[in-house]
Amino acid sequence: MSAPIRTLMFASANDPERSRKAIAIGASAVCLDLEDAVAKTEKANARGVVAATLADPSVEGANVHVRVNGVATEYGDDDLTALGPHLHRLAGVLVPMVESADEVRHVAGRLDALEAEHGVPAGQVRLIAIAETAKGVLAAADVAAATPRLRTLLLGPADLSHDLGVELTADGYELFAARTHLVLAARAAGLEGPIDGPFLGLKDDEGTRTSAQWARRLGFQGKMVLHPQQLPVVAGVFAPSADEVAWAEAVVAAFAEHEARGISAFKMEDGTFVDYPVVDRARAVLRDAGA
Numbered sequence: 026m027s028a029p030i031r032t033l034m035f036a037s038a039n040d041p042e043r044s045r046k047a048i049a050i051g052a053s054a055v056c057l058d059l060e061d062a063v064a065k066t067e068k069a070n071a072r073g074v075v076a077a078t079l080a081d082p083s084v085e086g087a088n089v090h091v092r093v094n095g096v097a098t099e100y101g102d103d104d105l106t107a108l109g110p111h112l113h114r115l116a117g118v119l120v121p122m123v124e125s126a127d128e129v130r131h132v133a134g135r136l137d138a139l140e141a142e143h144g145v146p147a148g149q150v151r152l153i154a155i156a157e158t159a160k161g162v163l164a165a166a167d168v169a170a171a172t173p174r175l176r177t178l179l180l181g182p183a184d185l186s187h188d189l190g191v192e193l194t195a196d197g198y199e200l201f202a203a204r205t206h207l208v209l210a211a212r213a214a215g216l217e218g219p220i221d222g223p224f225l226g227l228k229d230d231e232g233t234r235t236s237a238q239w240a241r242r243l244g245f246q247g248k249m250v251l252h253p254q255q256l257p258v259v260a261g262v263f264a265p266s267a268d269e270v271a272w273a274e275a276v277v278a279a280f281a282e283h284e285a286r287g288i289s290a291f292k293m294e295d296g297t298f299v300d301y302p303v304v305d306r307a308r309a310v311l312r313d314a315g316a
Contacts, residue, residue, distance in 0.1 A: 027176070027298050028031065029053070029247060029263075029313060030053045030054045030088075030109060030177075030217075030220055030246060030247045030258055031036075031053045031057055031247045031248075031250045031259065031263035031264065032052040032053045032054070032247055032248065032250050032256055032259050032260050032263070033052065033054050033055075033090075033179075033220055033245065033247060033248070033282070034047045034050060034052035034054070034056070034248065034249075034250050034256065034308075035055075035056050035057055035058050035223070035249060035250070035251055036053045036055065036056070036057055036058065036062075037049070037057075037062035037063060037071075037092070038057040038058050038059045038062065038063055038071040038072075038074055038075045038091065039062075039063050039065060039067050039071035039118075039314075040074070040076050041074050041077065041078060043072070043077075043081075043286075044057055044078045045078070045122070047183075048078075048083075048087050049072075050090060050253055050256060051256070052079050052250065052256055052260075053088065053089065053247060053260075054087075054089075054090055054094050054116065055087065055089050056090040056091065056174070056249075057078065057091045057092070058092045058227060059071055059072065059075065059091060059092060059093055059094055060092050060093065060095070060121050061121075062293035065100075066072065066111050066208055068094070068103075068104075068312055069103075069275055071237060072103070072104060072107035073107075073252045075111075076107060076108075076111055079108075079111035080111060080114075082116050082119070083313065084222060085114065087114075087116075088114055088116045089114065089115060089116055089252065090115070090117040090118065090153070091108060091115060091117075091118055091119070091189050092103075092118075092119035092120075092121060092155075092247070093108075093118055093120065093121075093124075093132075094121070095120070095121050095122040095128075096120070096123075096128040096131050096132065096305055097122070097128075099140070101132075101230075102135065104140065105135045105136070105139065106139075106271070107296055108139070109139040109142060109143050109198055110143055112136075112139060112140055112143055112145045112149070112150050113132035113143070113144075113145050113149075113202075115122075115150050116150070116151065117151040117152060117153055117176060118132065118139060118150060118151075118152055118153075119152075119153045119154075119155060119179065120138070120152060120153070120154050120155060121155045121181070122155065122158065122161065122163075122181075123154040123155055123156060123157075123161050124158060124160045124161045124164055125164055125167070126164070126166070126167040126168050126171035127171075128154075128168075129152060129154050129168055129175060130171050130173040132152060133152060133171070133172040133174045133175075135145065136152075136174065137256040141211070142261075148173065148174060148240065149186065151174055151175070151176040151249060152172065152174045152175045153175070153176055153178070153179050153220065154168050154169075154171075154178050154179070155178075155179045155180075155181045156168070156178060156179070156180055156181065156185070156203070156207060157180075157181030157185050157188070157251070158184065158188045159185070159188050159189060160224065160291040161185075161202050161283070162185065162205075162206055162207065165178060165200070165206055165207050165210035165211075166209075166210040166213065166214070168210070168216035169211050169213070169216055171213045174216075175216060176216065177211055177216045177217040177218065177219050177220060177246070178210065178211050178216070178219040178220075179219060179220040179221075179222065179249070180200070180204060180207055180219060180220070180221055180222045181188060181222050181224065182197075182200055182221075182222040182223070182246075185200060185203060186199065186200065186302060191194055193225065193233075194236055195224065195229075195232040195235040195236045196236075196239055196260035197239045197240070201243075204221070204239075204243050204245070205243055207219045208243055210247065212244070212275045218228050218230050218244050218245050218246035219239070219246070220245060220246060220247050220248065220249060220301060221236070221240035221247070221248040221250050222239065222247045222248075222276050223235035223249040223250060224237070224252045225254075227251055227252040227254065227255065228252065228254055228258050229301055230254070230255075230258050231283065233258045233259060234257045234258050234261075237258065237259045237262035237263065238262055241262055241263055246263070247259070247263050248262075248263065254288070254313070256262055256296070259283075264313075264314070265300075265310050265311075265314040267299065268312065269310050269314075270311065270314050272297075272307070272310075273306075273307035273310035273311050273314075274307075274310070275293070275308035276293070276297070276299055276303060276304055277304060277307050277308060277311065278303050279299060280299055280304040280307075282310065283299075287299060288295075
């Protein structure tokens with residue numbers, strides 16, 4: 026199973042220096058953005074920059090993704106074609122403004138053909154579908170079940186808040202229903218927890234922390250970051266804390282002792298009730314912590 030994407034660092038695809046820095050910065054994953062970060066007049070040039078970046082031997086083994094332009098645009102298919110010769114260096118493709126399962130299946134079909142053409146193992150390049158409109162959020166359950174290539178969903182708060190006519194805040198109450206819906210859709214389809222979009226106060230550490238904490242509580246596995254200053258804040262929120270690890274170790278040890286005596290439900294000394302679902306959660310915490 027792939028390691029969780031706790032931090033997804035974005036960089037403009039047409040800026041080779043920023044792309045290299047983003048890859049080297051130590052995020053869980055990096056996304057080179059061919060969509061919003063690139064002007065329409067620069068799309069072709071940006072594809073060339075991405076190709077050069079992926080051709081660099083230093084990228085080997087890095088968890089690099091590319092956000093292509095949407096299926097409904099004139100740029101999306103050309104983006105995928107340009108990535109073809111470099112798919113062996115690519116971990117995933119982010120598909121923006123998704124509003125139907127057919128859009129995700131279209132990209133999956135293109136990748137099927139490109140992997141076969143370029144000798145890349147079938148299914149190596151995963152997909153992350155971005156819900157950025159009300160229609161996209163409501164279609165999340167169908168989208169999540171669209172293709173085995175799909176790794177998870179991602180919430181795009183900036184576009185979604187515009188579509189809904191709400192103002193973004195750090196605590197995220199205005200998008201509570203949308204976030205919860207994405208978590209349910211992803212998990213019901215057997216996907217990883219979704220990834221939350223960025224907090225737009227790039228140098229507001231407290232706002233970034235609050236936004237990340239809310240996302241984690243709701244079941245998101247990680248969060249997009251747009252600035253290096255946000256990286257350690259978000260990483261710290263999504264990594265299991267020392268207290269969580271200590272709790273999980275105590276639960277697992279106590280459960281092993283009780284199960285050996287034929288007991289699968291009991292109360293620990295601190296009053297914590299433990300049964301199979303609780304110990305499963307504790308084991309998940311230890312897996313996430315690498316313990």
